[in-house]
Amino acid sequence: RGDKPAAPARGPRGRKGPTPDPEPRDLAARLLASIETRRAFSDKLLASAFKERSYAPATRARVNKLVKGVLRRRGEIDALLEGRLAEKFKALPLLMRQILRLGVYQMLDESPIPRPMVVDETVRLAKKYGHPGTAGLANAILRRLAAGERAPLPDPVSDPVGHLEILYSHPRWMVERWTKRLGLEEAERLLAADNEEPVVSVRPNLARADEAEIKARLRGEGFPPEPARNGGPVWVMRGGFVPSRSPAFREGLISLQDEAEACVVSILDPRSGEWVLDLCAAPGGKTAQIAEVVGPDGRVIALERHGSRAKALRANLLERLRLPNVRVVCGDGARPPFRAGFDRVLVDAPCSGLGVLRRRADARWRKEESSVLAMAALQPKLLEGAAPLVKPGGVMVYSVCSLEAEETVDVVESFLRSHPEFELQGTDRFLPAAFRTGGAHWKATPQRNGTDGVFAARFHRR
16 A cells, blocks of 8 residues: 555645645555565666655655665574564565564664664564564564664674674675685675665766756755865765756766776777677677767667667667667677677676665665676676687776675686687776775776676776
């Protein structure tokens, strides 16, 4: 109830008036239930709910914070609830579990809302969707938490993985994998960074207007842009900036893009007038960035395997951003339907996505370790498909939003062994100082750079 437009309310004289927004916890609980049962992406569900009905900005912000907050801390929240209720928690109705999670999250998050009010509102929701017994259960648990009671964490000495798993709310297999690869201290830094709320960053479309004009438009909307932390080609937007509500975004003057993701195109280093292939193009952020650089005398071919994503790609690149030098082609990157060579090829490959968990808090609960191996089996096929399309003297960049060895250095080393016509080139000269690593490959990490976790390697065809 409440997530579809209701009949307009009547004003004091019988006139139709706006329907008041539902209480944010109510909407957040129902969205969390949908995310869990449908294994749906939280961003898409939130966008769909907000599009279906024009909620007040304060309601949208509150619902977004509640949903993302519960997803980021779900492991910690569930450990606490299971410690109090044992198997009874899992046996509760789906919506009741979400209501309890929301109440616990607000206690743990030190919400500015007074704790007695959190208890009362959680109990009210439990009565609405449950029965007196579940309402009493919610009341008892939250009153203990309001008094400062907490469930003990696993011992950090005897069970360090279990301690980090609960403290930072990540699946155990991820914690085991990262502590083995990085060590306990660095793995903890990565886990903590995953739980930080990411900043909103945008990249200006300089093919449409100059930098000063776009900045002036954004300031006029009440959101002055700030420089990115590492010196990358994006601006940070604070103060609750929502791209879909920005006229500058709708008119194609800016694109939503992470700072590290934008630097992948810097490593590709496209030039004016060149022909460039983006082998796995959707959703199109990097394609647009390339198209803006190569200009009207250049051409970008954006290949996308899935028809629906190719359609969305055309709408973004050709209609919103108005980039006439882009051609979208629906086809398989492992068997690209081209013969002619390209000056540059970008292989921004599908991956496990373990580098972007801070933006996609729900994804950590859907991922399985097998997904890393599944993507690692696909990625070499994409490089094999792309390699013959790079002109002699041309450049190919391989990138993924993952830092796992199977998807990064292992893929690169395997490709080089079977393709002596390519050589690896360093990336530092294409990057701002804060992003330089001095290595043969490039990695940006959440804990070091405050960005998505991104890997890239640059190949030159002899």
